[in-house]
Amino acid sequence: MTGADVLLLALGAVAVGSGVLVVATKHLVRAGLYLVLCLGALAGDYLVLTAELVAWVQVLIYVGAVVVLLLFAVMLTRAPIGASDDLDRPGWPAALIGAGTGLGLTALLVDAFRWSTVELPAAGTAEGIGEQVFRSWVLPFEVLSVLLLAALVGAVILSRPDIGRRPDTAPAQSRTEAIR
């Protein structure tokens, strides 16, 4: 057990523990805040695994943007402040499938790697990652930018139902009536 192992164990325990709380808590807002803890612990894991750029992007995008968006959604859907009892459906099949997936994957990975050690490679700094992205992965990068644009346009269209409405449907008639 080296220092990196101890750090990985501690951060992994924090991540899994707060992950349990995310899927088990009765408070909507607390689920979002536990998600922050889980994602932050994972960013620490990435740092220990020498993925510097991924760790900071994780903090920037996940903790900074995604969780804030989720909390906005919690507020915009007028979630109750206190504990709410109707968040879950009866849980035996879900627990069975979830535990089966998690423990099955765990058994597979433990069997594959045992207690072996590897040397940590050179750190994934912004320079190294950027060189790879813009040398070997340029096409996927560009496709992803197109996908982000498509997601942006899709989100705008979804949240504006007056775009693309057919003229023969009821709301158009009601609108013309209102104008008259």
Add this chain to the structure above:
Amino acid sequence: MRPVIPYVTAALLFGLGVYGVLRRRNAVLVLMAVELMLNAVNLILVTADTTVRAVLPHSGQVFALFVIVLAAAEIGVGLAIVLQLYRLRASVTVDDVPLTEPSGDRAGSTGDVVAGSAGARAEAGR
């Protein structure tokens, strides 16, 4: 560094995400559980980057970045859908969403989500 530790962490997080998606009824909490699963995959990719010596260095980390971008796009569209659902139904319970196409006239039926959405809102707003 023992790669089994982050691998097991990722496997457990993925299981938790599956459990959350199946268990939760609130759509926002379902999205949070999906984030857990995506992060488990990211951890697998980053750990594999340290354990596998590939021809291209840092491929796993590049893929993790791509997955983060995908997750951002997914959460944007997903929240737009959730908010639209809340506007229509005043609830974000995924159990109440009808999965079948409604039959008959579209303006008055309750199961109408897509075609009559603006109609329901216009009638509610009158």
